[in-house]
Amino acid sequence: MPIALLKFPTDLLGEVFKECNPFELYTLSLCSQRIRLILKSRKLRCWKVSCHRSYFVRTIDVMCRDVVYEFRKVRSPEDCYKIDDRGMQIEFRNGEIMDSLDYMLNLFECSTMEFIRPTTYNDLLKFSRIAIDKKLAIEEFYMDKWNNDQEFSDSLALINQLNITKQLDLDHRVSSQGVQYRLTRFPNKLQIFNSSWFSIEQLMTCTSADIYLRGSYLTNQDLDRFLQKWKRGELPNLRDMHGKSIKLDSESPILGMYPPIRGQTKTTIKRISVDDTWDFRCVKIRNDQGREGLLEIDLRPPHFSFAVIGPTDIVVEGIDESSDDSDF
Numbered sequence: 001m002p003i004a005l006l007k008f009p010t011d012l013l014g015e016v017f018k019e020c021n022p023f024e025l026y027t028l029s030l031c032s033q034r035i036r037l038i039l040k041s042r043k044l045r046c047w048k049v050s051c052h053r054s055y056f057v058r059t060i061d062v063m064c065r066d067v068v069y070e071f072r073k074v075r076s077p078e079d080c081y082k083i084d085d086r087g088m089q090i091e092f093r094n095g096e097i098m099d100s101l102d103y104m105l106n107l108f109e110c111s112t113m114e115f116i117r118p119t120t121y122n123d124l125l126k127f128s129r130i131a132i133d134k135k136l137a138i139e140e141f142y143m144d145k146w147n148n149d150q151e152f153s154d155s156l157a158l159i160n161q162l163n164i165t166k167q168l169d170l171d172h173r174v175s176s177q178g179v180q181y182r183l184t185r186f187p188n189k190l191q192i193f194n195s196s197w198f199s200i201e202q203l204m205t206c207t208s209a210d211i212y213l214r215g216s217y218l219t220n221q222d223l224d225r226f227l228q229k230w231k232r233g234e235l236p237n238l239r240d241m242h243g244k245s246i247k248l249d250s251e252s253p254i255l256g257m258y259p260p261i262r263g264q265t266k267t268t269i270k271r272i273s274v275d276d277t278w279d280f281r282c283v284k285i286r287n288d289q290g291r292e293g294l295l296e297i298d299l300r301p302p303h304f305s306f307a308v309i310g311p312t313d314i315v316v317e318g319i320d321e322s323s324d325d326s327d328f
Helices: 010-018 022-029 033-042 097-107 121-134 149-159 200-205 220-231
Strands: 048-053 058-064 067-073 087-090 112-117 137-143 163-170 189-192 210-216 240-245 265-271 276-281 283-286 292-299 302-308 314-319
Touching (some): 022 033, 022 087, 022 097, 058 112, 121 149, 137 149, 220 292, 220 302
Parallel strands (some): 137 163
Antiparallel strands (some): 240 302, 265 276
């Protein structure tokens, strides 16, 4: 039996909507302007939204009560609004996923995005306008290869205007050094998988707690400069920094030591706060505030690892079976 929802008092409608899931609310919102206004005014829950876009998948996910509700682009018109074990199929507004994302952020009054991975500069441009206008907090932001270096540079300029809080992953291999590449805002975790463009000047201003730089061009002198800053107590947020650099050599000292810089024992550090474990051969260093760090720099292949020991970390040192002791 049909129910005339719009004849219900506004307060009663609000109570009904509280019991609805995102699929039901989205479908109802398409019925009338009044329902949309009531939905927005009730501020139903603190839900999070994620946006996934690739060549094969285009989805908007809404996290509600630890359950993910997936909205994906419909393939056949007759399947629109159908729900299956994968989620609901919808027609993206104006055929664009970013337009539907904007609609859902408004509808569900979301102030936080859990995850987004734009795959074109046009998508990033649209999203940045949405995020800045709504003052969104973005927990995780992933950006892969762009068409060219100028697009990547322009993308970094947009990223600098976003409030990315937990993690930023970048994976574009630059070919031109004549273009300026610069990050000025840093989340808790920064991962750059082709980081030849990320200079020591940018690293020295980085406020991330966890830093991973693959394909780096950092030199011995660069690492020495960065670690000297930590020793002075000027990097209080730093927890981990590791990566790979083809510029490392055995000719210049780092903190007075010449690479390779390795300990005689294998050290395991268990981070309780983030449920993570590291195993490496390292030497201990201490900064001016008395905090201890573990440093390993190897040349085959060239890589560096540095971990600051936190108050809840568990550090276990054991005998390295490959050490010189095995020769006796």
